[in-house]
Amino acid sequence: MATAIRAIPTLYGETAKSFESEAKRTEQNPGTQDYRHEAKVVSDFLKTTNVL
Numbered sequence: 001m002a003t004a005i006r007a008i009p010t011l012y013g014e015t016a017k018s019f020e021s022e023a024k025r026t027e028q029n030p031g032t033q034d035y036r037h038e039a040k041v042v043s044d045f046l047k048t049t050n051v052l
Contacts, residue, residue, distance in 0.1 A: 011019055026032075
């Protein structure tokens, strides 16, 4: 059974530049992960529950 072929969107402009810079940064540090977004979500949650 064949798998459906999906169109891959092409990035342009500032989005493409941002993607490429993040990809280069990740290639230079393959063992690191970015948890900044998750940390902000937890921080915002703790602030709304008056824990912080």
